[in-house]
Amino acid sequence: MSIFKSSSILSLWGVILLATGVALAGANFGREATPEEMAAWNITILPDGRGLPSGGGTAVEGAAVYGEKCAACHGQNGTGGPADRLVGGIGTLASDKPIRTVGSYWPYATTLFDYIRRAMPYDMPRSLSNDEVYAVSAYILFLNGLIDKEARMDATTLPKVVMPNRDGFISYWPE
Incomplete structure (x- = not known):
């Protein structure tokens, strides 16, 4: 197997693992609004x-x-x-x-x-x-x-x- 192919496969696995980690962690954007904030x-x-x-x-x-x-x-x-x-x-x-x-x-x-x-x-x-x-x-x-x-x-x-x-x-x- 060529070095180019090996590094491509390794990079692909890295991206897959990173995406899986992000998906499992959740988006974690912001927070839920409080009742006081919604009332305002x-x-x-x-x-x-x-x-x-x-x-x-x-x-x-x-x-x-x-x-x-x-x-x-x-x-x-x-x-x-x-x-x-x-x-x-x-x-x-x-x-x-x-x-x-x-x-x-x-x-x-x-x-x-x-x-x-x-x-x-x-x-x-x-x-x-x-x-x-x-x-x-x-x-x-x-x-x-x-x-x-x-x-x-x-x-x-x-x-x-x-x-x-x-x-x-x-x-x-x-x-």
């Missing part, structure tokens, strides 16, 4: 309000947070800036030029809370406290004429806000 990422909020956290806020409180954290992108009164407008457009969806805003298009107020909590402000997502998110949500709902300025939004009251387009979406799934 379980931030799903359903349209009926399930999953909303404790806390609360009013439009009056939200105006200050909005001015500091939101107005640069969405405009001073939510009517537009570099980012989408949040206010107005109610009754325009069936027109030639629909204006899709929180007040005209979004079907649930809980979705507003969920989106702000997850994604806003754009440059620092998930940086607002629950109270700040409730307050900003209340402020945007107030600007759209959907709640009073003093109305406190929390896990009980927010799901009760009836958005103008709540029944404007068609489900393709049977009930």
Whole structure:
């Protein structure tokens, strides 16, 4: 047998033994997430309000947070800036030029809370406290004429806000 063949066979056996050892040892990547870690990422909020956290806020409180954290992108009164407008457009969806805003298009107020909590402000997502998110949500709902300025939004009251387009979406799934 030639030296080349012997070294090839020896190398092949080395690779097989190494692969067997790795397979027996297991991948051993990472670790199982703890219940606390999973709870921290379980931030799903359903349209009926399930999953909303404790806390609360009013439009009056939200105006200050909005001015500091939101107005640069969405405009001073939510009517537009570099980012989408949040206010107005109610009754325009069936027109030639629909204006899709929180007040005209979004079907649930809980979705507003969920989106702000997850994604806003754009440059620092998930940086607002629950109270700040409730307050900003209340402020945007107030600007759209959907709640009073003093109305406190929390896990009980927010799901009760009836958005103008709540029944404007068609489900393709049977009930």
